[in-house]
Amino acid sequence: MMERGLLKELTEFHEQYNRERLKENQLPNYTKGIWQSIGFKEFHRYLILPDVKRNSEEAQVLIKEGVEQLKQVTRKYSRKQVKWIRNRFLRRPDRQVPPVYMLDATDLSAWETVVSKLAAEVVEAFMEGKEPSVSPLPLEDALSNEETTFYCESCNKVFVGQIQWESHIESRKHYKMKKRVVKQT
Numbered sequence: 001m002m003e004r005g006l007l008k009e010l011t012e013f014h015e016q017y018n019r020e021r022l023k024e025n026q027l028p029n030y031t032k033g034i035w036q037s038i039g040f041k042e043f044h045r046y047l048i049l050p051d052v053k054r055n056s057e058e059a060q061v062l063i064k065e066g067v068e069q070l071k072q073v074t075r076k077y078s079r080k081q082v083k084w085i086r087n088r089f090l091r092r093p094d095r096q097v098p099p100v101y102m103l104d105a106t107d108l109s110a111w112e113t114v115v116s117k118l119a120a121e122v123v124e125a126f127m128e129g130k131e132p133s134v135s136p137l138p139l140e141d142a143l144s145n146e147e148t149t150f151y152c153e154s155c156n157k158v159f160v161g162q163i164q165w166e167s168h169i170e171s172r173k174h175y176k177m178k179k180r181v182v183k184q185t
Contacts, residue, residue, distance in 0.1 A: 002067065007046075010039060014047040038077060042069040090140045099136030154178040 013034075021028060034040065040047075043066040049059055089097045101122050103115045118134055125132035150165040151158050154177045159165045168174050 001070075006039065007043070007063065010043050010047060014040075038073050039070060042066045042073065086140065090137055092139075101132075101134055101136050103134075154181045 018028075029035075030041070030044070043063070046054075046059060046062040046066055049056075049062070053059055085100060089100050101119075103118055105111065105115050107114065118132075122132040122134055147160060148162060148165075149158055149160050150168075152168060152174065155168070155174055157168070159168055
């Protein structure tokens with residue numbers, strides 16, 4: 001994204017936004033709209049630098065920090081999407097849901113054969129009413145929410161129900177507490 005001109009696009013958009021905002025005599029509002037998308041918040045400190053400082057060492061540090069933050073929030077968003085897909089499509093045996101296929105897009109040099117070609121094959125097979133060569137992901141057991149209690153030793157908390165427990169053990173708070181407990185021992 002950086003090689004394709006992300007900084008230039010962000011800078012131009014930020015300048016245009018500020019011109020419009022000043023015309024309408026409004027205060028900046030970074031809490032809604034496009035400012036909530038991935039990219040703007042991560043590079044905000046760079047974007048508010050005066051033009052004369054855009055090539056400075058400080059600017060390079062801010063760009064590097066922005067790139068790292070961008071990678072971090074992208075990974076977080078990716079995990080959130082996967083979780084949503086699993087909950088919406090794979091853990092719903094009670095509903096009629098379309099098959100979900102997973103394609104490995106980690107190696108960009110093999111994109112054409114591993115992702116693009118296989119995705120086109122899956123769509124073609126679907127359109128023709130045939131089975132594609134790629135198998136869909138299996139449906140998972142839906143989380144039952146029976147009145148079972150769980151105790152988290154790391155967090156010293158009791159949870160009622162499988163859904164609450166699963167949510168807790170995958171949470172950031174639990175991860176941090178678990179890490180803290182390991183450090184203390």
